[in-house]
Amino acid sequence: MYGFGFVKGLTTTIKHFIGTYTDEFNWAGKGGRYYNDEALKVRQSLKTEGAITVMYPEEKLEMPERFRFVPFLIMDDPAPGQKAGKDWCTSCGICAKVCPPQCIWIERGKKPNGRPKPEPEGFYIDIDICMNCGYCSEYCPFDAIKMDHDYEMASYDRSASHIHDKERLSKPISYWRAIAPGRAADEERRRVEAAEAKNKKKAARGR
Numbered sequence: 001m002y003g004f005g006f007v008k009g010l011t012t013t014i015k016h017f018i019g020t021y022t023d024e025f026n027w028a029g030k031g032g033r034y035y036n037d038e039a040l041k042v043r044q045s046l047k048t049e050g051a052i053t054v055m056y057p058e059e060k061l062e063m064p065e066r067f068r069f070v071p072f073l074i075m076d077d078p079a080p081g082q083k084a085g086k087d088w089c090t091s092c093g094i095c096a097k098v099c100p101p102q103c104i105w106i107e108r109g110k111k112p113n114g115r116p117k118p119e120p121e122g123f124y125i126d127i128d129i130c131m132n133c134g135y136c137s138e139y140c141p142f143d144a145i146k147m148d149h150d151y152e153m154a155s156y157d158r159s160a161s162h163i164h165d166k167e168r169l170s171k172p173i174s175y176w177r178a179i180a181p182g183r184a185a186d187e188e189r190r191r192v193e194a195a196e197a198k199n200k201k202k203a204a205r206g207r
């Protein structure tokens with residue numbers, strides 16, 4: 001029937017409009033419809049009544065594990081009294097090679113005898129150029145670079161540097177385990193399996 005779609009759409013809009021107010025009434029005395037974690041969960045589920053708007057920045061949605069924003073570097077958890085732990089990055093340069101917009105640059109560390117050492121002296125990512133593709137993280141053979149969940153990087157200062165250096169990029173492995181527990185556990189299992197296979201091979205060769 002001509003106009004049926006229009007009436008159907010309008011009915012849904014009116015239903016949501018009224019639902020927002022009745023829902024607000026339902027949550028009165030239980031912490032309110034907004035700025036309340038429990039209410040936000042319901043609002044984001046199929047049980048929602050009314051507008052599903054998230055009142056950002058006071059309210060924030062939980063990030064799924066696979067969410068990816070700019071990369072960060074993994075280091076060991078710092079020992080007590082230390083500011084930083086050991087870097088996982090070996091400065092192999094693979095991430096810089098595969099980065100499509102070429103926004104990673106690495107300064108490889110040097111031993112006192114001048115030979116290269118498997119640690120970065122400097123590591124820089126131009127965050128303004130990074131397109132959050134996650135290639136660096138996918139290709140790193142050492143699980144040393146991961147995609148962050150921290151997306152709040154806007155600043156009021158135009159002169160703030162958006163080239164993140166090693167100090168800014170480095171975060172302890174416990175941070176990665178906290179934001180992506182499933183993936184971190186999976187990677188850990190694969191590392192253990194690889195180490196065991198390597199040891200077995202070594203033992204077989206020594207026989």
Ligand code: SF4
Nearest residue numbers: 089090092093095140
């Ligand atoms: S690929 Fe991994 S180990 Fe190699 S330089 Fe990049 S972050 Fe470091």
Ligand code: SF4
Nearest residue numbers: 099130131133134136
């Ligand atoms: S996420 Fe993509 S664009 Fe950003 S640094 Fe990694 S490879 Fe480059």
